[in-house]
Amino acid sequence: MNAPDPNIHTKRAPIRQLDDAAANRIAAGEVVERPASAVKEMVENAIDAGATRIDVAYADGGKTLLRVTDDGFGIPEDQLVLALSRHATSKIDGSDLLNIHTFGFRGEALPSMGAVGRLTITSRAAGADTAAVISVNGGVINAVKPAALSRGTVVELRDLFHATPARLKFLRTDRSESGAIIDVIKRLAMAEPLIGFTLRDVTGGGEGRVVFQVPPQTGDLFDALHARLAKILGSDFAANALRIDAEREGLALTGFASLPTYSRGSATAQYMFVNGRPVRDKVFFGAIRGAYSDFLHRDRHPALALFLECDPTLVDVNVHPAKSEVRFRDPGVARGLIVSALRHALAEAGHRASTTVADATLGAFRPETRPEGAIYQMDRRPVQPSYTPMQQGFAEAPAPSARFEPAVEEVVEDQPLGAARAQVHENYVIAQTSDGIVIVDQHAAHERLVYERLKNQMAQNGVAAQALLIPEIVELAADDHGRVLNAAADLAGFGLVIEDFGGSAVCVRETPALLGEVNAVALVNDIADELADLNQTQSVKDKLEAILSRVACHGSIRSGRVMRAEEMNALLREMEATPHSGQCNHGRPTYVELKLHDIEKLFGRR
Structure with missing residues (x-):
């Protein structure tokens, strides 16, 4: 010893x-x-x-x-x-x-x-x-x-x-x-x-x-907040932000959140407040991810500033010494309010897409700044022009891949997306509006429209389930076991049927038919992790919507398809009537709008 x-x-x-x-x-x-x-x-x-x-x-x-x-x-x-x-x-x-x-x-x-x-x-x-x-x-x-x-x-x-x-x-x-x-x-x-x-x-x-x-902002609360966010987060954010205003069970949510087409590579532009106090809370982050999951790729994040107000007794602000974290008495109500408010705002946006898309497009059109009258060879050295600068760019070009359509009487240009005038490269529809033009990616736009139709059908008719020949038994940690069983009713709505198998195990009897062959153990463990981390799960819903997205891609108008004038106009009208049609299933824009005054600037008319 x-x-x-x-x-x-x-x-x-x-x-x-x-x-x-x-x-x-x-x-x-x-x-x-x-x-x-x-x-x-x-x-x-x-x-x-x-x-x-x-x-x-x-x-x-x-x-x-x-x-x-x-x-x-x-x-x-x-x-x-x-x-x-x-x-x-x-x-x-x-x-x-x-x-x-x-x-x-x-x-x-x-x-x-x-x-x-x-x-x-x-x-x-x-x-x-x-x-x-x-x-x-x-x-x-x-x-x-x-x-x-x-x-x-x-x-x-x-x-x-x-x-x-x-x-x-x-x-x-x-x-x-x-x-x-x-x-x-x-x-x-x-x-x-x-x-x-x-x-x-x-x-x-x-x-x-x-x-x-x-400076101190003036006006009503929303005007003041919008002006303040424009100064802090930038005018681009303010121009592409949706107003949030919702209430549920004693909780009120206000603020502004960006369109899906105005997104970031990280969540650093997400600001959240509870009773005016800046916080970083996993209930918020999980709800935001869930609300945008159908519109953004997982590696893209919206920019937003959300303010949740409630009776102080409904939230504990003393969880962390610096009060950077909070604990809600009923986190499910807070999460539900955030998800529903954001999705409602996104639906209200309709076919709207980010203005920064148009800004980038106009920037691509603007010519390089160069000395007046200079012409450049391939090695970028200026040479003396042998013809006037106005003659540049009009050399013989390959046959254009464009089809121009005559004006259709019944289609008026004061529709939000205008009237179809041409199809370029068998993929881009050019439409004329009352104050500019719209360029539509026909494949991306139709893909979103088909996807929204499929989602509506799934919501109305439910998710078909397939019974497993041999039920899968999944062993879980004790805490995870309880969380998964508490969520069983919600999961059944997506075609995933789970039952208690005794101890800390669950039995998977049915899986969503759309998913085909499923690794039930991996799926249930993913769900358990999400429930532990966020108190909610998106796994099954995300997987189903990913499949619907792929089905929509295969069932949509392909690039290279020649479209008649009536088909192009029908596409524009359906986009106007369909929420979220301003972005494809991955958050990219489906169309670009260029205002006439911006186009005139390109040609020195303004």
């Missing part, structure tokens, strides 16, 4: 009560992870103080200075010391910890900052004759003194983590920490469109450089 290690204590240490300074430093580890975390707490306090303008300044990525100035109602002089005490707050009375109607509920925020940095609060309460200032350094609170300030509050935090240098070593580069601060301010600015925000980098002193600024 080995001798005991003398460096290991064999006697249990006594339990001690930590002093306030140590407790505040521990709390700071949860609340103030990095400069951006401190900025979030400070700005949320300013919002709760009724501010209409908030100015944030930082230096060296927030490591040496963070300053938040607001025009809110301020802190009375006799409450400044209390504001730096743990568990002190004006935002709840302590009787109901779930009934939270404000942001900065955590009373540890300010004392935590003072425990790990040099914190100064200068404030003038509404109606007060003078301002006052209080400072705290490494947890030591100094006396309150008179100060000069016209209104509101200035909270300044210098030398973050100087009292805990080990924490300072784990911060990232100034550039990275600055980026995190900018992201926090943008998220808060999205949620508060009626408040003006300014963010400055004052590294080196002086007024610094404005890195982000938005």
